[in-house]
Amino acid sequence: MKKKISLLAIAFLFLFASATQAAPAKNQGNIRVYLDNQEIKFQAAPIMKNGVTFVQFRPLFQALDYKVNWNSGNKQVTGTYLDQKLQMTIGRKTAYVNGAKTTLQIAPFTQGGNTLVPLRFVAEATGLPVKWDSKSRTIKIDREGAIDNATDEVKKLYHAIEEAGNAKKLDAVMSAFHPKSPVFAEIQENYQNQFKNDLHVSADxxxxxxxxxxxxxxxxxxxxxxxGPFAWDATLHYENLLKKDASGAWKIYDLSHYETEYLVGDELLEAHPEVPEAEQKAIVATIDTQSKGFNDENGPLLMSVIHPESAFHEMFRTSIAEGIFDEVNFNLKSVELRTVFFQGEDAVVYAEETDDADGEIIHSTSLYWLKKTEGKWLIYDVLELE
Incomplete structure (x- = not known):
C-alpha cells in the first residue's frame, strides 16, 4: 500500500507541475499590434523571443507605408519610404538604417515559412515610438503622436519664416534651412529677390x-x-524634407516648388489708375506689336517687344527657331486693352483678345505685365485668367 501511495503521489505531483508550467503559455494569449487605433493583421501571430517581439515583415512595412523588397538570394529584407531605407538579413544581427550599421539584439529569422523581424527596431527606425502593455499584451505604435510633434516643428519653422520674411531679415529666414541643404544657395537667392519688393508673407x-x-x-x-514695385500676389506650394542639423534642431533640408497659385482680386481688375496719354499709347502699341509679330510670322518683330529677363524671351526664341510659324497660324485681335496698374516702370494691362486663324474664334482674357526698359515698354509676363 505504501508503494502505491508513493506512486500515486508522484503521478499527482507530475500532473500538478505540468499544469503549473503550461498555465503561463495558456494565459498569455496572442500579442496584438496596433498602429494608432488600427490593428495590424498578421497571417502568423507575433512571437515573443527573449523579450523581443517579432512579426511578419511585409504586413508591418506596408502598414507603415514602406515599400517592401525581399531578396531571396541573400535573404535580405528592405523597406524604403521617401529618403529612408531599412535593411535586415535573416540570421544576422547586423542591420542598416540609411546605410548606417546597427546591431540587433536578436537576428531576424524564419518560422513556418514566415520571415519575422523585430517590431520595436523597425518602428523606432521609422521614427515612431512603441509602447508595450503587458496586461493586455498589446503593442501600440504611436504614429499620430509622432506626426503631431513633427507638425509642431514644421509650424515653428514656417512661423519663423513668416516673421523674418515680413521683416526682410535674410539671415533669420535662412536659419530655418539646413546648412547642408542642396538648395541652400538657390533659396537664399530667391529670398534676396523677394526682399526687393514689399510683400506680406503668410504660411500654412x-x-x-x-x-x-x-x-x-x-x-x-x-x-x-x-x-513698392509691382509683383503678382501668389501662393507658392512646396514639398519639404526636414532633417536635424548638428545641434539636433529640425531644419528644412530640401524644398521643391511644385505649383504657383496666382491671386487676382477685384481690386486689381477694377482699378482705373491715371496713365499719361503718351504712356498709354506706348503700352498699347507694345501689345499690338506682339500681335502683329505673331500674325505676320515675324520673329524679330515679336522678340523686339519681349523683355530680355522675361521667361517668355527664351521660350519664344526657341519656338521661333524650331519653326512654330510653320506649324501654327495666328490672327490675334485685341477686343479690350485697359491699364489696371501703373506705377514707375511697371504697368499691368487687362486684355481681352480673340484668335480666329483656323476658322474657330478663340477668346482669351489675360493680364499683361510690362516693364519700361531704356524708355521702351516691354512685355515681362502674361497671366492668363480663367
Missing part, C-alpha cells in the same frame, strides 16, 4: 508625415504686395 502647413530621420511636409507661402 499640412500633410506632415514622419519618416525615420526625416519629416516630410507640404506647405504653402502666400506673398501679397503691400507697396
Amino acid at each position: 502647413v499640412w500633410e506632415v508625415t514622419v519618416a525615420g530621420t526625416s519629416i516630410h511636409a507640404y506647405t504653402s507661402v502666400t506673398l501679397e504686395r503691400t507697396s
Whole structure:
C-alpha cells in the first residue's frame, strides 16, 4: 500500500507541475499590434523571443507605408519610404538604417515559412515610438503622436519664416534651412529677390508625415504686395524634407516648388489708375506689336517687344527657331486693352483678345505685365485668367 501511495503521489505531483508550467503559455494569449487605433493583421501571430517581439515583415512595412523588397538570394529584407531605407538579413544581427550599421539584439529569422523581424527596431527606425502593455499584451505604435510633434516643428519653422520674411531679415529666414541643404544657395537667392519688393508673407502647413530621420511636409507661402514695385500676389506650394542639423534642431533640408497659385482680386481688375496719354499709347502699341509679330510670322518683330529677363524671351526664341510659324497660324485681335496698374516702370494691362486663324474664334482674357526698359515698354509676363 505504501508503494502505491508513493506512486500515486508522484503521478499527482507530475500532473500538478505540468499544469503549473503550461498555465503561463495558456494565459498569455496572442500579442496584438496596433498602429494608432488600427490593428495590424498578421497571417502568423507575433512571437515573443527573449523579450523581443517579432512579426511578419511585409504586413508591418506596408502598414507603415514602406515599400517592401525581399531578396531571396541573400535573404535580405528592405523597406524604403521617401529618403529612408531599412535593411535586415535573416540570421544576422547586423542591420542598416540609411546605410548606417546597427546591431540587433536578436537576428531576424524564419518560422513556418514566415520571415519575422523585430517590431520595436523597425518602428523606432521609422521614427515612431512603441509602447508595450503587458496586461493586455498589446503593442501600440504611436504614429499620430509622432506626426503631431513633427507638425509642431514644421509650424515653428514656417512661423519663423513668416516673421523674418515680413521683416526682410535674410539671415533669420535662412536659419530655418539646413546648412547642408542642396538648395541652400538657390533659396537664399530667391529670398534676396523677394526682399526687393514689399510683400506680406503668410504660411500654412499640412500633410506632415514622419519618416525615420526625416519629416516630410507640404506647405504653402502666400506673398501679397503691400507697396513698392509691382509683383503678382501668389501662393507658392512646396514639398519639404526636414532633417536635424548638428545641434539636433529640425531644419528644412530640401524644398521643391511644385505649383504657383496666382491671386487676382477685384481690386486689381477694377482699378482705373491715371496713365499719361503718351504712356498709354506706348503700352498699347507694345501689345499690338506682339500681335502683329505673331500674325505676320515675324520673329524679330515679336522678340523686339519681349523683355530680355522675361521667361517668355527664351521660350519664344526657341519656338521661333524650331519653326512654330510653320506649324501654327495666328490672327490675334485685341477686343479690350485697359491699364489696371501703373506705377514707375511697371504697368499691368487687362486684355481681352480673340484668335480666329483656323476658322474657330478663340477668346482669351489675360493680364499683361510690362516693364519700361531704356524708355521702351516691354512685355515681362502674361497671366492668363480663367
